[in-house]
Amino acid sequence: MKDTLPKASLGYFPTPLIELTRLSKTLGGPNIYMKRDDNTGLALGGNKTRKLEYIMGDALAKGADTVITAGAIQSNHCRQTAGAAASLGLECHLVLGGEEPEQPQGNLLLDKVYGCHIHWTGENRKGEDIPALVAQLKAEGKKPYVIPYGGSNELGAVAFIEAYKELNAQREALKVDFSYIIFASSSGATHAGLMLGNKILQTHSQIVGINIDKGEMDKVPFDEHIVSLANSTAQLIAADYQFTADDLILNSDYVGDGYGVIGELEKEAIALTAQNEGILLDPVYTGRAMGGLIDMIRTGQIKATDNVLFWHTGGAPALFAYADDLDIR
Structure with missing residues (x-):
């Protein structure tokens, strides 16, 4: 319930x-x-703030110290996830489609302000490359929690x-x-x-x-x-x-x-x-x-x-x- x-x-x-x-x-x-x-x-x-209240609550309850999510380069969901992770003291990894621009703007600029780890994945913007990142973080001793595309x-x-x-x-x-x-x-x-x-x-x-x-x-x-x-x-x-x-x-x-x-x-x-x-x-x-x-x-x-x-x-x-x-x- x-x-x-x-x-x-x-x-x-x-x-x-x-x-x-x-x-x-x-x-x-x-x-x-x-x-x-x-x-x-x-x-x-x-609107993602509403979703993240429940999703981050679940992540904390499960003992996560790191969150991972995916999106496009200007993802609103990723920007709010970055802010939520910062406010809760969680490490944040963003798996973003496209290539890194020379000058970050908009949501991407804010992702960087929040101190996220950003992984560029070309045509894949819906989290296709997350499983490999999860394995890498677990090997480093982290406790990652995957937030689905768009929350x-x-x-x-x-x-x-x-x-x-x-x-x-x-x-x-x-x-x-x-x-x-x-x-x-x-x-x-x-x-x-x-x-x-x-x-x-x-x-x-x-x-x-x-x-x-x-x-x-x-x-x-x-x-x-x-x-x-x-x-x-x-x-x-x-x-x-x-x-x-x-x-x-x-x-x-x-x-x-x-x-x-x-x-x-x-x-x-x-x-x-x-x-x-x-x-x-x-x-x-x-x-x-x-x-x-x-x-x-x-x-x-x-x-x-x-x-x-x-x-x-x-x-x-x-x-x-x-x-x-x-x-x-």
């Missing part, structure tokens, strides 16, 4: 729930609200069941119901946890993940991975729910040219949100998800009378690394 799961205190909760009145007006409706998980506090914030396992999903309960209390205080809850869906645990939270609390919102990556998770199609993770998380917390593909809403219309490739969709979403609300989105995740939301409004998929929640999962530090792609002069 989740009540017995160890947990480290890493963030500041609840995060704010606000209404984006100027952006809503600019788009001609609907009423857009935002859950500000960019304000979780750890390492400049982000997306059952513990990460449990964190977003709790996050959904947090949102629901705020929603009830505002006396508002959300027709849609929209967010960037990338590694699965946020999506699975929100699906479970919606089911447990019977709030009947449509949980809409905007797919930001063409890839798979653990060699499994991403949609199947999310459903499987929702079911294994339900089993972990002894909840009598069984999800199927029919329960999943994963919108892949906005993947464009792939992960981290910035197009006009993301550029416009970043500019509109910044210039109407003073809120920064990132180019890879929230920029794409907000771009999807804006298009769904313009094409009539979301009505002007709807109440929509956009879950801001963080990532603004990556803006600095994408200055050339954003073409801001």
